[in-house]
Amino acid sequence: MIKTKNLLLGTFVIVVCAGSFFFLLANSSVPIFTVKELMDHPQTESYMNRNIQLIGVVQGINTTGFFISDPDDVDNASLVIYINATNVVIPSGFESSRTILVEGKLMSMSNIWRFKASMISTKCPSKYQSD
Secondary structure, eight states: OHHHHHHHHHHHHHHHHHHHHHHHHHTOOOOEEEHHHHHHOTTGGGGBTSEEEEEEEEEOOOSSEEEEEOTTOTTOTTSEEEEEOTTOOOOTTOOTTOEEEEEEEEEEOSSSEEEEEEEEEEOOGGGGSOO
């Protein structure tokens, strides 16, 4: 009787731990968007204050950050997000007109979309072009 209880309790603990692990694993991936994909997303507000990644082209660098535009529509002024890059390491190769990947949190969606960066990496533009 005691062995059966211990076996059932042990099985229950293992199932709960495995379920928790798979739940956390499934929900731990960081979504990645281009500027346009994020702005056109039907539930963009659901990404507020959540960790996401953005792909964009660097525009208008200043002392606290820079703007990124959509890689496929660089000249469209409505597809621009301001990236606050204070306290973030700027990688080598970072310059205007360079495609980058920024990880951080979407902070506001008013007339100027704002994003707080936690990581910036430069990428080869050809990586994001479809064949």
